[in-house]
Amino acid sequence: MKCYRCGGAVDKIVTDLPFKTKSNSTVIICNLPVLQCSSCREYEIEDEAMKYVDAKLFSIDSSAEVEIVRYAV
Ligand SMILES: [Zn+2]
Structure with missing residues (x-):
């Protein structure tokens, strides 16, 4: 796997x-x-992790300004 930038x-x-929620x-x-x-130092999020992030951002319905979530598969 190579850096897509350099x-x-x-x-x-x-x-x-x-991440920002909607x-x-x-x-x-x-x-x-x-x-x-x-x-x-450019970073890339893998598909699997990105799916998790998307689902998480979608499911979080919080009025808190900052929410901390621990990644777990
Ligand atoms: Zn690079």
Whole structure:
């Protein structure tokens, strides 16, 4: 697997990433697996994780400004 931006090697890491929901609150997903480029630091979310994120953002109906969710498969 190569970086789509610079062609460098990507590493699989877990990180915490913030996402916006449609109601404009922020959901921070912890322990999210992403592929990060070791040279330019660009990251890419894999399909499986992205599906999880989409489903999560869709299902969260919170009035809280920030919601923290732990990634679990
Ligand atoms: Zn790169």
